Amino acid sequence: MAQLSDDCFAFGGDLMPVDAALDSLRTRVVPVTGTEAVGLADALGRILAEDLTAPFDVPPHANSAVDGYAVFFDDLAADAPTRLPVTGRVAAGHPLGRAGRRGEAVRIFTGAPMPDGFDTVLMQEDCRTDGDAVLIPPGIKRGANRRAAGEDVRAGSVVLTAGRRLRPEDVGLAASLGRRTLTVRRPLRVAVFSTGDEVREPGAPLEPGCIYDANRFALMASLRQLGCAVTDLGILPDRLDAVRGALERAAAAHDVLITSGGMSTGEEDHVKAAVESLGSLHFWRLAIKPGRPVALGQAGGTAFVGLPGNPVAVMVTFLRVARPILLRLMGAAAEEPNLFSVRAGFAYKKKAGRREYVRARLARGDDGRPTALKHPRDGAGILSSMVESDGLVELPEDLTRLEPGAAVAFLPFSEVR
Structure with a gap:
């Protein structure tokens, strides 16, 4: 089970800045336990559970x-x-x-x-x-x-530290030290589900007023890319007993439960009541756009993450909020994605006190410098805008007006995948 300190998700009051929320989570969320030895061929993307020390010089001779x-x-x-x-x-x-x-x-x-x-x-x-x-x-x-001998690695040096998410070059370095296996954290077990009488499985008949379930598949793909072991709970019926029963069974065999939408207080929104009956649930109102409502809590000893319902808001809050939580639970060392300074190719107005993420693609200016071009459609339900963008322009809380040519922070999707 995920190890969470008491009230680790209990945030309320005014809108919370993104950085403050993430800093609090880093100190309150404890990694799950359990390790296993895997062969190098299966180590990619896993979280290293112990330091790897070089037993000899690489190369071993001049x-x-x-x-x-x-x-x-x-x-x-x-x-x-x-x-x-x-x-x-x-x-x-x-x-x-x-x-x-x-x-x-x-x-x-x-x-x-x-x-x-x-x-x-x-x-x-x-x-x-x-x-x-x-x-x-x-x-x-x-x-x-x-x-020279040891030009690459000196005997006795720590070449890979515990908590590292293993990349191809890390696996190659371990092989150069003669390792056939590595001790890694066991995969985080995550159950994903959707609710809503209007939601349909892709490929099923689409009746008037219904939509296909894009969020669940985007979330499962994101989780698998992160190295999680994903269970698909499908689309749960809009009945409290059905939702509660499915979550109770899933909580007994998983570390995290995650969904999108359906978290309001209406009488047809049963996820909130189901989670609260099994543990506790807190609404976390973030000063972020797109996004804002993120529900965090516990169903028994299992963490619960409820993301917004709009597809773009789901993707943005997963990348900037849920992903750090999951990595922490996985035992990964704190890793902040790199943001790169680029030139804004658009004007933009925003409210003070809120961090906003603008979908954009990169193009080369006449001087060769990368320029961020805002996607022409910025609705939170336009998932194609994510497909047609290279990443997100991050606009800080104190900014209210952006002029073309100004330097902005750009988060490539490749940094969070």
Whole structure:
């Protein structure tokens, strides 16, 4: 079960700034327990559960960075070509078997271990052979084209820290240390559901007044991309007993329950009553657009997240609010997505005291600088605007008017996926 401190979602009163809400959550939400060992092929996207320390240097031996000739630098003339006999050959995986000797050169190939003593490598393109000897031009620097042992990783150093969400390069680095498995956090178990008599499964007949359930599928895709183990509870009927029963069963086997919409206080909105009957629920009114109403609470010992009903508001609040909560529950180290300074290609007015996210795509200006172009349709129900955008322009609480050409913070979708 998700480990949540008492009243961890109890926020009320005036609209809460986004940063204040996230700071509070970071201190109150405790990661779930449980780890498992997985093979490297299955480690991508998982949360590392323990520090990974290098047991040896990488590379474990000095080696050549090029195809060429290994020599002693002190054997080379400073202002004239040097002729040295070629007395051996070293290829990757095939050491010379002895130390180098002064006054000789050995043929060496990229990645091959440097014999002891040799400190410099000449590229073959810069040399000329003369029978069993090589002619080396002057001007090379001492240590050229020689990679040192431990140049990549030093023995005893921590190369990956616990809480890291593993990327392809992390998996490759673990492999370079000889690891076949890694200890990671178990996947966060998340149950997703929708409610509403107007909501239909994609592909089903669409009666007048009904809509297809886009939010649930967008949420499940976002959760799987985050590395969660997702259970689809489908569309629950608009009956309190049915909603309560489904949530009670799901809470017993999951860490998080998540939905969108249906969280008002109307007599047909049963999710609120169902969650409260199983635990506690608090409405968290964020100073954010699109978004604002986010319901957070607990059904038994299981966290509950209720997002807004409009598709764009669902996506924005998932990326900026739910995602940090889920990562914290997953045991991930705090990771703030990178926002990049770009030029605004549009004018905009907004209310003070509210953070707003504007959908935009990037284009190159005449001077080559990236410019954010606002999507022409900005309704909270226009999901196609997310598809046709590259990310979100983040406008801070104290801004009320944006002029074209001003610098703005841009959050690429790639930073939160």
